[in-house]
Structures are given as structure tokens and as C-alpha cells.
Amino acid sequence: MLLDLRSVFETEGSKKEFSEELDEREYELFGTKPFVERISVRGEVTNRAGVVTLSVQVSFPLRVACDRCLEEFTRQYDYTFTHTLVRQLQDPWQDYIQVEDGVLNLEELILSDILLELPTKLLCKEDCKGLCPQCGCNLNHQSCDCNKAYHDPRWDVLNTLQ
Numbered sequence: 001m002l003l004d005l006r007s008v009f010e011t012e013g014s015k016k017e018f019s020e021e022l023d024e025r026e027y028e029l030f031g032t033k034p035f036v037e038r039i040s041v042r043g044e045v046t047n048r049a050g051v052v053t054l055s056v057q058v059s060f061p062l063r064v065a066c067d068r069c070l071e072e073f074t075r076q077y078d079y080t081f082t083h084t085l086v087r088q089l090q091d092p093w094q095d096y097i098q099v100e101d102g103v104l105n106l107e108e109l110i111l112s113d114i115l116l117e118l119p120t121k122l123l124c125k126e127d128c129k130g131l132c133p134q135c136g137c138n139l140n141h142q143s144c145d146c147n148k149a150y151h152d153p154r155w156d157v158l159n160t161l162q
Contacts, residue, residue: 001020001022001041001105001106001107002103002104002105002106003016003018003045003103003104003106004102004103005045005052005085005099005102005103005104006102006103008045008046008047008052009047009052009085009087009099009102011047012047012048012049012050013047013048014046014047015044015045015046015047016044016045016046017043017044018041018042018043018044018045018106019041019042019043020041020106021038021039021040021041022038022039022041022107022110022111023038023039024038024039024111025037025038027111029064029115030064030065032063032064032065034062034063034064035060035062036061036062036063036074037060037061038060039058039059039060039110039114040058040059040060041056041057041058041106041110042056042057043055043056043057045085051084052084052085052086052099053082053083053084053085054081054082054083054084054085054097054104055080055081055082056080056081056082056106056110056113057078057079057080058077058078058079058080058081058110058113058114059076059077059078059079060076060077060114061074061075061076061077062074062075062076062077062118064122065122066122066123066124066128067121067122067123068123068124068128068129068130068131069124069128069129069130069131069138069139069140070131070138071124071138071140073124077114077118079113079114079117081110081113081117083096083097083109084096084097085097085098085099085104086098086099087099087100087102088100097109124140125140128140132144132146134146134147
């Protein structure tokens, strides 16, 4: 999705609103295609006193496997992103989005924002018990009779130290 922002950059006080749906259902992440529906995108680009600002709200369900129990789950995510847009960067380390020709690839920017905002550990529920390290059963659904006092023989050498 390309946004033509030339008129916003040229006219102080101007505003451009947009509402789109991004289809990322074929995008692969974590070895699966987690975007089960279209990503709802709403936002606006405003020029206030020559400063062009992009504000975006995104909403989407994500279907992934839990990092602890490996059970698949779907969760709704809602994020808000704000960026300052410039035609030319003065310093390559500035935290601005460069829109050299006045046309912004919104799909690429939104997908990058989403991927950076997603939690590093995706859990089906906050208190997920995970899998038993010995028998592999899902401890959220059943308990097992495995010996919980697991002993790793690699650490035995530390017991000899005084």
C-alpha cells in the first residue's frame, strides 16, 4: 500500500486520513503463517508547523504455537504507532522515516512495526505450565508421575569445590 504524501509535505496544516486492510496471510513467521485474517490499519498523516507525523492504529489476530507447551492459540493484538516523516535525513542515525519522493510504502513500515512490537515469548496464557521435560506431557491438561527432582550429572564437579 503506497501513500502519496506530496501534498501533505507541501501544505502546512494539511491532513490525510486512511483506512485499509493489509493482506499478510501468506507471510511466514516462526515457520508458520500466523496472520489468519487481514490486518486492519487506520491512521492519519498530519503536517503541523512543517513537521509531518504519521499515526497508525493496527488490529489483527495472530495464530501461533505457545513457546512453553507448543499448543496453538489465537490472540488479538492492537497497537498504535507514531512516526515522524522527513523528505531527507540530515544524519543517518536519526529516528525518522525518510520519504524521499513523497510516497510512503505503508505496508512495509507497518509490518516492520508489528514484528518489532510482538512479544519475544508468545504464551497461550501467562501461567502456562509447559511440557514435562521427561515424558513430554502438557502440564496444563494433565499431571504426570515423573520424578521432578531432576539431577544433571554435569554439575557434580561443582560439589567437589569448597
